[in-house]
Amino acid sequence: MFCNQCEQTAKGTGCTVVGVCGKKPEVAALQDLLLHALKGLSIYAWEGIKVGVHDREIDRFTIQGLFSTLTNVNFDPARFQQLINQTVTYREMLKQKVAAAGGNITSTDKSTTFSPAVDLAELVKQGEEVGLVNDHEALPDIQSLQQILVYGIKGIAAYADHARILGQEDEVVYNFIYEGLQALTNKELGLNEWVGLVLKCGEVNLRTMELLDAGNTGKFGHPVPTEVPLGQRKGKCILISGHDLEDLSYLLQQTEGKGIYVYTHGEMLPTHGYPELKKYKHFYGHYGTAWQNQKKEFAAFPGAILMTTNCIQDPQAYLNNIFTTGLVGWPGVKHVDKGDFSAVIEQALALPGFEEDIDKGSVLVGFARNTVMSVAGKVIEAVKGGDIKHFFLVAGCDGAKVGRNYYTEFVEKAPQDTVILTLACGKFRFFDKKLGDIGGIPRLLDVGQCNDAYSAIQIAVALASAFECEVNELPLSLVLSWYEQKAVAILLTLLHLGIKNIRLGPSLPAFVSPNVLDVLVKNFDIKPITTAEEDLAAILNK
CATH class of the missing domain: 3.40.50.2030 (Rossmann fold)
Structure with missing residues (x-):
């Protein structure tokens, strides 16, 4: 195992035994293997672009696969096995389409010929054999730029998936992701070309964030200054964490009239400023602080908890009360379909909730x-x-x-x-x-x-x-x-x-x-x- 993609990486160099985030070596290997497989898919997607072959289903799958490899998103080996197998299926599908359109399918890169093992343990071994970023030796500075590019592309994928959920997509974003990933298999690119790709990554991310902004404000309105209580209301409760505004919207719709107060956690705090979300009277306040404090804060929360995007930590102390949705995963945690939070609501109603009103002041957002x-x-x-x-x-x-x-x-x-x-x-x-x-x-x-x-x-x-x-x-x-x-x-x-x-x-x-x-x-x-x-x-x- 070697992972250096987050700021807290062990000893400031890289996690080699277990991730500081809680990621186990087998999950790290499977994430590396998924990235390897996505590079092979991207080779054919990039060639397909040249001959007019596009597949929006594969585009969307690609950003979801990349998003799954971000820090604190998915820790479930079984989910990665499914993603890897699906990537190879899509790779072969694209290869056939590109060939039929007269495109180039002559690549012999290992990522285009890789066949996933059936057994999960063997799949992990395959992941341990592929490189962190590429499968060939590179000069240290080029290797550094390649890693910057990969981590930037992962960030783009996360923002693009948030935007996609809200109906905002742009082929420019998908095309660059393929361009960047397939470039990792090119041994001929020099330092200047890698610098150019890294800066282009920033340019494409600006467009991606513009799409996400349009999705959020177009559906939920522009945020307005709003006082958000930090205390609690007596009654049943659900805590929602992550970033996904649409998940919050669904949760508010489905809990309306059920006697449940909805609280935000972490990055969900600013959602209280959106007109189409703040209109719900049972959308009460904010509980807790940042993601890294969740083990203590979640263990003390007397209701159900819903994780919508990245930020999850080991939830063993409150395993029965926490749910994941979307791309988030943790072994043993109940995963609910996106938009159907009936299981979360049922658990919230079964739990005691807060026993009294407590005023802890407020903060201003919007x-x-x-x-x-x-x-x-x-x-x-x-x-x-x-x-x-x-x-x-x-x-x-x-x-x-x-x-x-x-x-x-x-x-x-x-x-x-x-x-x-x-x-x-x-x-x-x-x-x-x-x-x-x-x-x-x-x-x-x-x-x-x-x-x-x-x-x-x-x-x-x-x-x-x-x-x-x-x-x-x-x-x-x-x-x-x-x-x-x-x-x-x-x-x-x-x-x-x-x-x-x-x-x-x-x-x-x-x-x-x-x-x-x-x-x-x-x-x-x-x-x-x-x-x-x-x-x-x-x-x-x-």
Whole structure:
């Protein structure tokens, strides 16, 4: 086993015994094998594109397969066996279609001839024999760029699947995924070509996030400022975690009138700001904090729990109360069909629920691009008048690794004449801090989920337009925390857009080689975080 795709990877280099996330070696091997199989499928899909062969069913399956290999999504070996077998079936189907259309099917890459073992144990052995990214030796810097590309593509796949569920798709996204995966089998590509693919990954991810934004806002409306209770209501309860707004919508519809309060957890917090979701009176509040605290928080929750996307941890302490849906999987956890949450509701009704009302205050969400830009004039006036000196986008993924208290300290120590924009679960380091306001503008503005990064980018672009300057000339600094592959995709998007002076932590990716890091520093001025005091001083005194 070797896995280095998340920030918490063992010893800062790679997990070799068991994943820090809880992933066992056999699951790691099966994920590697699935990626290997998807490369073979992509070779024929890419050749098919050249001769007009497209298959939307295979497109959708490909992003679901990739999404399943992200950190904290699917830990179930049986599910991976099904995905691997289906990949090979689709590969052979595509091969025939491409041949019939006169396309090239002469590839002899191992990924195009691989035949999956019938026995699961043998399938694991096959996975142990394939490379993490490629099946040939590559120079360290090329290997680094290949890994950056793979992890960026995984992030794109996650966002594309979220968008697909909401009816938003673009062939450009699917085509690039095939282009990138099949490139991993090409031994002839040089350093510049790999750099080009990595930056193109950022460009395509921007389009993918645009699709997801259109899906979310088109179906559920644009978020509006909303106070979200952190306490509890007496009564039966369901906790929903992950990112999927449609799953939440189905759950709210199916629980209406049943005497069950629905609470959000983790990245679901911003959903309280969407008009088509907040209209449900039993959609009450938020419970708990970020994903890495779920074992303690879920064990204390007196109702049923539904995991909709990535973030699941070992649920043995509450195995009977937790359910997975979509691509999420854990051995022994009951998996429910997407959109049918009757089993979750039944379990919630059988559990005690909260015994009394408790007030624990509230937090404010709903500051996506429409809300912020509706008061753009007021913001611009405050900047020109000197009331707002600087904006900080303190955003990204949270995690358990030591050093993430930096982000709490950074926000707490930011001067009173600065504004903090935040998104993703990194906000849980400071989401309940009362930072006050500047002329009625809250100093802490929650833009949304990591899935809402497009909204934050549009805010920056709109402000730059209003000030008639480039984004890099704005009084705006990005201080980011990363954990998994969606964060990699967002970082590549920022690089594609030419955003500079990004501070990244709590540690730099293990898959970035010294030379590649040097290029990022020289061309984009990416900096590792130091201390809150030092970084604030450097930003505000430059």
